[in-house]
Amino acid sequence: MKKQLLNIITTTAVTCALFISIAHGQDINQQTQVAPKFMIGFTGGVTMPMGNFAKTDYYNGASGFAGTGGNFGFTATYFIDKHWGISELFSYHQFNFVGAENMALGMQGFPDGFDCDSVNFKVMGNNHTFNFLIGPVYTTGISKKLNLDFRLLVGFVNANLAGNSFTITDGGVTDPTFYQAVSWANTFGSQLGAALRYNISKHVSLSANVDFFYSKPDFEVNNINRNNLAGREILSYDQPVEGINGNLTLYYILSRK
């Protein structure tokens, strides 16, 4: 897992470094670039959750068991002038589930479990968010083909919390499975980030973004077939869904005349 993450980060860094070096190599002593009027792009990359949402502690009810995942989305930016614009982003974030072993062992053990012979744990659905965000963007040219963009987006977030199921076996008897249902909630969210945007041609540019995202959905969790007060059982989850996105965005640009 960590090795894969390192590979992703390395690949992204090398790609960005490549474009930046090409840009600088080409742009030295060249004239100022043409300001874009409107640009639309497709973005995708790695999503790394932080905080309680990323914790995998069975004994901590705030643990979200969210691991590194991915995101993709569509973005559009309209520039009011040379530096300022308004940007929107419609994106999907998905987080892998991590810590399944902790859940199974915790539920099997005692005192916070059922003290049984074995537990079969399965994840239902996944942790993900749909985001529709809008906000200001500021751009400044570093060289003819390289721009530095900053943006602060706020808006609507639809969040889903993965469910799970447990099947307990004890003394040779397997008891009926019980569930934590998949939950969802709507809330406000925000995203703050910076990007290096390289103009490949007059109409195409590639951007390497790093964004911090934050939302705080208040999930009501429905538990099915939970009969006894034992084991990990959450009735609600209101921890921040936050983390860092490392993305590449491919833009199509309409420039000012």
Next chain:
Amino acid sequence: MKKSKNLIAVAAIIITGIYMFSWCSCNKKAAATPPIVPGNEPITTLQMIFQNINDPSDIDTGTWTQLNVNGGPIDYSKAHVTLKTNASYRVYVNLLDLDFPVSADTPYFVTGEIQARENFHLVCFQADTSFYGNFSVGTPAWGTTLPGITLNIYREDSDMNTPKLAVGLIDSFVTSADSSSGILDVTLHHQPNVKNGTCPPGSIDIDGTDTVYISPHK
């Protein structure tokens, strides 16, 4: 030259994108704890202490022991008690593990562990009339008695479930006016997430017996 650079850039984007998405693709995890040999709490001994509520000097203890929890000889030599007719007894059910005593003269009491796990444990009682007759056991609700039953048993303790459910480690045994004798079958049920107040769900931690004599003279 410019065209080839653009092609290289687009190719890099696509390759990086595919790599990221293939790594980030949906990953549903499942886990199962390593199954161990099916078993339950190691309990070798069922001890029941009977104390007459109206006569504290009237105390009797029945002890059922099977040292090999996987099957083996059972020591019935102390597994019998005598109760008075028309009497109420407070009964304490103790569970011990004699295979792993605390010290040479101190047995290990499993009762505390069962109390801590009370939300998914239940002690059940039933009559085994295969050797004796005229002996019957019932576990009616509080404040009621079952007609024709020679031994009414009321579980006094309850767990933390909602609603609260009986546990059975502390009980009241109420004898009838009739003399009788029989075998009382006592089982401790392990009911993880299936405890509902009845005996059938789950597995059995221990199944012991006490021979009970109910007599006007003791």
